Structure formats: structure tokens, C-alpha cells
Amino acid sequence: MESFHLIGIKGTGMSALTSILKDMGYYVTGSDVAEDFFTTPKLRKKNIEIYEFDKKNITSDKIYIASSIYDKDNPEVEEVFKNNYPFYYYHEFIEKFFKNKIGVSGTHGKTTTTSII
Secondary structure: OOOEEEEEOOOOOHHHHHHHHHOOOEEEEEEOOOOOOHHHHHHHOOEEEEEEOOHHHHOOOEEEOOOOOOOOHHHHHHHHHHHHOOOEEEHHHHHHHEEEEEOOOOOOOOOHHHHOO
């Protein structure tokens, strides 16, 4: 089974993606700044390992997903690029991961719409 490491794991979108991947049975770790965010308790409750940014967190056995605010100035992103490990920015991974999926939301008509799909 694939393993993922999310760079900038405490962000709103990244923490939600982490929860989805974990709930699907993937092994997920991540890194971010030392301070706690409002998302940190939820990640800890799911037993997600969270590290501070460090190139030592980068190994050859994971797929890397980074928040769009981090570029090659981040030590982990730099290490991923240096070693040519599998890498996606958050928006790229979301596009690939949800490519053949449909979400239905709204106030009225969800049941009807999903029954048609």
C-alpha cells in the first residue's frame, strides 16, 4: 500500500486530505511548523505522525504532497526534488485523485441527483 507524507500538513485543505487518505487505509505522515493550528488536535486524534520541517523526514518510500505555499526554499521540498521522488502540489494531487469522482451537494435534490448518477 502506498504511503504519503504531506508537507504543510496542518493547513485546512492538507489536514482534510490527510484525514481522507488515513480513512482509506493509507499510511500518512506529515510535517509543518512547530506551533499548533486548529487542525492539530484532529490529526493527533487520528494518530498521524507530525514532524517539524527537516530533510531527514524525506525517504524513498513515500509519495510527497506539498501545500502550494512551499517551494524549493523548504528543506523537505528541496530534498524531494533533489532525489526525484514522487511529488505533487496539493492542487495537482486533488485533480489526479478525484479525477473520476463526482460530488453532489446542495440544499434540495441530492437524493434525486445521486439516484440518477
